[in-house]
Every structure is written in C-alpha cells, then in structure tokens.
Amino acid sequence: MLRADMLDPADPAFADIGPAGDVGLVPQAALERLLADRARQAGVELRRQVELTGFEQDDDGVSVHVAPTDGSAPESVRAAWLVGCDGGRSAVRKLAGFDFPGTPPEITGY
Numbered sequence: 001m002l003r004a005d006m007l008d009p010a011d012p013a014f015a016d017i018g019p020a021g022d023v024g025l026v027p028q029a030a031l032e033r034l035l036a037d038r039a040r041q042a043g044v045e046l047r048r049q050v051e052l053t054g055f056e057q058d059d060d061g062v063s064v065h066v067a068p069t070d071g072s073a074p075e076s077v078r079a080a081w082l083v084g085c086d087g088g089r090s091a092v093r094k095l096a097g098f099d100f101p102g103t104p105p106e107i108t109g110y
C-alpha cells in the first residue's frame with residue numbers, strides 16, 4: 001500500500017503536472033465498502049462466496065444457477081438480466097458463447 005502521508009504535494013516534482021498531481025489514495029477495502037454501500041442503497045442484494053455455475057435464458061429473463069462455496073445446497077435465482085462482469089476468464093462469457101477478441105496484453109514494468 002502506498003502511504004499518502006509520505007507524499008508532499010508541495011514538492012517541486014509535482015509542480016505543473018496538472019490533475020495527475022492531485023493524488024488521492026483510497027485503500028481497496030475502503031473503496032469496496034463505499035461501492036457496496038452505494039449498491040445496497042440502490043436496492044442491490046450483495047451475495048458473497050457464491051459461484052455462478054450455469055444459466056438459462058428465456059423470453060422473460062434468466063435463471064441463474066449458483067453454488068455457495070461453503071458446500072451448502074446449490075440454488076437458482078431468477079433475474080431480468082445477467083451481467084458478465086466476472087473477470088477475464090468470465091464464466092458468463094464462456095457459457096454464453098461470446099468471443100473474447102483482442103491481442104495479448106503487453107506490459108512494461110519499471
């Protein structure tokens with residue numbers, strides 16, 4: 001974790017570099033808490049430690065099959081939409097048969 005208290009915004013190195021000089025460090029846990037609070041305010045029920053294992057779509061929506069990772073019984077959840085925001089190896093994308101076109105990542109490290 002970068003330490004905000006070790007940054008000196010008055011350091012000449014930060015002069016005249018525009019908005020990039022306005023550094024704001026937020027720990028990931030705090031950011032996740034903020035986003036979760038906002039989602040709950042919007043009426044979202046957040047369920048953790050639950051893995052999507054499959055789904056079926058019909059004209060009215062989608063039935064999503066989920067398995068709790070603690071080994072308790074799998075269940076199905078009915079929803080109007082299913083959004084595949086489950087990462088680069090997205091199970092939703094693969095099960096839906098969407099391609100993942102593009103080029104391999106290029107990384108330059110210093």
Ligand SMILES: Cc1cc2nc3c(=O)[nH]c(=O)nc-3n(C[C@H](O)[C@H](O)[C@H](O)COP(=O)(O)OP(=O)(O)OC[C@H]3O[C@@H](n4cnc5c(N)ncnc54)[C@H](O)[C@@H]3O)c2cc1C
Pocket residue numbers: 050051052053085086087088090091092
């Ligand atoms: C080591 C590392 C360092 C990085 N550093 C940076 C950085 O400094 N700056 C930057 O901009 N980007 C960075 N990235 C990239 C960044 O983390 C990703 O681009 C970003 O997290 C992608 O967000 P996402 O929401 O699409 O997917 P993810 O963050 O991967 O989230 C997907 C979520 O879906 C969940 N999930 C997956 N499968 C299922 C399933 N079957 N059922 C239920 N849930 C499921 C996962 O548990 C996860 O919580 C880094 C990535 C790595 C690996």
